[in-house]
Amino acid sequence: xxxxxxxxxxxxxxxxxxxxxxxxxxxxxxxxxxxxxxxxxxxxxxxxxxxxxxxxxxxxxxxxxxxxxxxxxxxxxxxxxxxxxxxxxxxxxxxxxxxxxxxxxxxxxxxxxxxxxxxxxxxxxxxxxxxxxxxxxxxxxxxxxxxxxxxxxxxxxxxxxxxxxxxxxxxxxxxxxxxxxxxxxxxxxxxxxxxxxxxxxxxxxxxxxxxxxxxxxxxxxxxxxxxxxxxxxxxxxxxxxxxxxxxxxxxxxxxxxxxxxxxxxxxxxxxxxxxxxxxxxxxxxxxxxxxxxxxxxxxxxxxxxxxxxxxxxxxxxxxxxxxxxxxxxxxxxxxxxxxxxxxxxxxxxxxxxxxxxxxxxxxxxxxxxxxxxxxxxxxxxxxxxxxxxxxxxxxxxxxxxxxxxxxxxxxxxxxxxxxxxxxxxxxxxxxxxxxxxxxxxxxxxxxxxxxxxxxxxxxxxxxxxxxxxxxxxxxxxxxxxxxxxxxxxxxxxxxxxxxxxxxxxxxxxxxxxxxxxxxxxxxxxxxxxxxxxxxxxxxxxxxxxxxxxxxxxxxxxxxxxxxxxxxxxxxxxxxxxxxxxxxxxxxxxxxxxxxxxxxxxxx
Amino acid sequence: xxxxxxxxxxxxxxxxxxxxxxxxxxxxxxxxxxxxxxxxxxxxxxxxxxxxxxxxxxxxxxxxxxxxxxxxxxxxxxxxxxxxxxxxxxxxxxxxxxxxxxxxxxxxxxxxxxxxxxxxxxxxxxxxxxxxxxxxxxxxxxxxxxxxxxxxxxxxxxxxxxxxxxxxxxxxxxxxxxxxx
Numbered sequence: 001x002x003x004x005x006x007x008x009x010x011x012x013x014x015x016x017x018x019x020x021x022x023x024x025x026x027x028x029x030x031x032x033x034x035x036x037x038x039x040x041x042x043x044x045x046x047x048x049x050x051x052x053x054x055x056x057x058x059x060x061x062x063x064x065x066x067x068x069x070x071x072x073x074x075x076x077x078x079x080x081x082x083x084x085x086x087x088x089x090x091x092x093x094x095x096x097x098x099x100x101x102x103x104x105x106x107x108x109x110x111x112x113x114x115x116x117x118x119x120x121x122x123x124x125x126x127x128x129x130x131x132x133x134x135x136x137x138x139x140x141x142x143x144x145x146x147x148x149x150x151x152x153x154x155x156x157x158x159x160x161x162x163x164x165x166x167x168x169x170x171x172x173x174x175x176x177x178x179x180x181x182x183x184x185x186x187x188x189x190x191x192x193x194x195x196x197x198x199x200x201x202x203x204x205x206x207x208x209x210x211x212x213x214x215x216x217x218x219x220x221x222x223x224x225x226x227x228x229x230x231x232x233x234x235x236x237x238x239x240x241x242x243x244x245x246x247x248x249x250x251x252x253x254x255x256x257x258x259x260x261x262x263x264x265x266x267x268x269x270x271x272x273x274x275x276x277x278x279x280x281x282x283x284x285x286x287x288x289x290x291x292x293x294x295x296x297x298x299x300x301x302x303x304x305x306x307x308x309x310x311x312x313x314x315x316x317x318x319x320x321x322x323x324x325x326x327x328x329x330x331x332x333x334x335x336x337x338x339x340x341x342x343x344x345x346x347x348x349x350x351x352x353x354x355x356x357x358x359x360x361x362x363x364x365x366x367x368x369x370x371x372x373x374x375x376x377x378x379x380x381x382x383x384x385x386x387x388x389x390x391x392x393x394x395x396x397x398x399x400x401x402x403x404x405x406x407x408x409x410x411x412x413x414x415x416x417x418x419x420x421x422x423x424x425x426x427x428x429x430x431x432x433x434x435x436x437x438x439x440x441x442x443x444x445x446x447x448x449x450x451x452x453x454x455x456x457x458x459x460x461x462x463x464x465x466x467x468x469x470x471x472x473x474x475x476x477x478x479x480x481x482x483x484x485x486x487x488x489x490x491x492x493x494x495x496x497x498x499x500x501x502x503x504x505x506x507x508x509x510x511x512x513x514x515x516x517x518x519x520x521x522x523x524x525x526x527x528x529x530x531x532x533x534x535x536x537x538x539x540x541x542x543x544x545x546x547x548x549x550x551x552x553x554x555x556x557x558x559x560x561x562x563x564x565x566x567x568x569x570x571x572x573x574x575x576x577x578x579x580x581x582x583x584x585x586x587x588x589x590x591x592x593x594x595x596x597x598x599x600x601x602x603x
Numbered sequence: 604x605x606x607x608x609x610x611x612x613x614x615x616x617x618x619x620x621x622x623x624x625x626x627x628x629x630x631x632x633x634x635x636x637x638x639x640x641x642x643x644x645x646x647x648x649x650x651x652x653x654x655x656x657x658x659x660x661x662x663x664x665x666x667x668x669x670x671x672x673x674x675x676x677x678x679x680x681x682x683x684x685x686x687x688x689x690x691x692x693x694x695x696x697x698x699x700x701x702x703x704x705x706x707x708x709x710x711x712x713x714x715x716x717x718x719x720x721x722x723x724x725x726x727x728x729x730x731x732x733x734x735x736x737x738x739x740x741x742x743x744x745x746x747x748x749x750x751x752x753x754x755x756x757x758x759x760x761x762x763x764x765x766x767x768x769x770x771x772x773x774x775x776x777x778x779x780x781x782x783x784x
Contacts, residue, residue: 526746577677577683577745578674578677578745578746579744579746582739582743582744582745586736587735587736588733588736590705590736591734591735592733594704594708594725595733599733600667600729601668601670601671602667602670
């Protein structure tokens with residue numbers, strides 16, 4: 001047994017060149033072979049890669065998809081984000097629990113199944129959804145949950161689950177997925193047809209610095225949410241010292257309610273890879289990395305195939321299009337960590353480390369992946385870059401609004417008739433968007449996911465763009481009767497789970513925020529609690545180390561700002577200075593039980 | 604004009620913070636020119652005699668008696684200060700918060716390696732205040748107006764805070780008085 005384990009580890013480590021920076025792939029390989037990564041295996045991996053055991057263990061313990069303890073052969077991960085909650089995930093959860101005879105977080109005694117909750121898996125437009133192994137099942141009901149378990153009990157193989165195939169490339173022989181694109185409106189930038197190599201050919205016909213000039217004059221801004229000018233980032237990376245540079249693509253969309261990258265990866269992967277290749281040429285890089293979130297593992301084989309076809313067509317590899325430019329792209333899989341969508345955490349993860357954010361400066365453009373200058377952009381940004389080269393910078397700059405050129409992909413879900421992906425020009429009003437998606441009787445909209453803001457009717461006339469309502473693309477619609485505080489609470493639970501724990505304002509701040517919110521929800525809130533929330537939110541925003549903690553108080557802070565009456569009607573005003581949340585009788589219960597006598601002070 | 608009154612108490616604390624109050628040295632003479640002490644171990648007045656401007660609380664709440672006293676302080680004091688780490692976050696006594704109350708008592712009176720207790724009984728005289736399920740910081744029981752951290756807070760910190768409050772000035776404590784590393 002032991003020898004066998006050694007053999008397995010040696011083989012997997014060897015396959016990755018015993019390179020500790022490939023720790024994600026090594027751990028993932030061992031995990032899929034053994035079903036978990038036991039302590040013994042960690043020791044062996046460390047020895048093979050000349051790393052410390054703690055280097056291995058920190059990776060295994062950090063990522064949700066890795067485990068030290070044996071897991072079931074099939075892991076069922078049911079998505080519990082707010083949209084799934086709204087669409088009855090609790091009924092599905094009850095069916096899974098009953099059918100498997102276990103609770104969430106447990107494994108069946110026969111070792112066949114584990115049942116877990118998962119934060120947003122990128123399927124909010126088809127909820128409730130779950131990952132059954134790598135397989136995604138959507139629009140679940142209690143009946144289909146039972147059916148899934150029964151089938152798996154018979155065959156044990158998630159790929160044998162019966163479902164209708166999704167539209168477009170979801171039905172591709174390498175995908176075979178139940179996922180639907182729900183691509184409702186195609187715009188001119190990302191989803192318009194593009195002839196293979198058209199953008200790249202245009203780029204290679206001019207000098208790299210001219211490509212960057214075009215990016216700058218197109219006024220393209222990063223699509224991940226922060227909106228940093230892409231051309232400027234490319235220029236910084238190009239001008240940074242060093243000849244080894246990297247192009248990183250952030251396909252780790254984990255913001256609850258976001259699923260636009262899923263559709264790009266399924267329907268427009270060539271536009272994306274074209275954009276990454278153009279970036280490589282402009283910046284002077286030979287290697288690109290696509291960091292693909294673990295939840296989208298079902299797309300991996302398909303994407304690898306697209307890359308292989310591009311190599312065959314001379315669009316990747318040596319001497320691209322006969323212009324003497326060498327460049328290739330590899331896929332780096334994530335393993336279930338929201339924080340890895342933060343660019344420095346993403347770099348840590350690519351380097352085979354825990355997904356901890358890094359200190360800035362130095363910025364990735366100066367010192368990024370493996371300490372080399374690196375350009376990290378969103379999937380959508382690279383797509384836009386390819387289109388800019390194809391159609392021209394002036395064409396692109398004329399789309400959208402003055403401060404925000406081009407189009408934006410919006411992932412829209414929640415209480416609306418037509419959830420899905422919409423590619424719309426920047427500057428469109430929220431009201432217009434809500435009409436397109438069929439959101440009637442909408443009381444609140446979460447713009448930009450939980451780290452964005454919860455806006456009320458008063459703000460529906462505002463525009464989607466960087467100068468007004470900035471968003472990475474997630475829009476969740478809440479209809480009449482939804483509880484604002486419950487929405488905020490669901491998002492706080494998410495952040496408590498996903499904080500990497502490195503810095504105190506985020507690790508502790510999120511917990512404090514959540515418990516104070518719970519106090520208000522339980523009816524023990526006091527009007528001073530509202531001020532506490534605002535102050536705590538400000539501390540988290542100003543003191544946290546990365547974007548996660550800097551924005552994670554937003555669900556509570558912005559809903560308090562925009563829906564103050566919802567909070568005010570839930571808090572009491574006490575003049576006597578006592579804390580309504582303190583219950584002396586409850587605090588004395590245990591003691592009264594142990595001593596057999598009653599309190600003399602508090603009867 | 605009558606002098607403003609100050610009350611102090613030590614709940615689940617070690618009296619270290621009170622020692623730190625005494626550590627203001629000869630300024631204590633100035634202090635009694637400025638204020639009268641009401642309920643406090645300093646003058647051994649057991650119960651409040653009237654309204655106080657400032658209440659200083661050392662220690663968190665570990666038992667029902669602590670809660671009663673703290674609520675009494677809130678009722679009688681305009682301004683309430685949590686003095687020191689135990690009042691602010693439970694401190695050393697709160698180390699029991701991760702262990703069940705029964706287990707704590709068993710360890711203290713039966714199983715501990717230095718325990719000599721042939722009867723095996725856990726003290727349970729009606730005079731002994733009932734323990735709370737866990738140790739609570741003061742601000743979870745009543746509203747607290749100021750927190751002065753430290754274990755104990757420096758005498759200068761306490762002095763300057765008091766002087767500011769008594770003169771109705773903002774409590775601008777210099778960095779040196781509130782840094783702990």
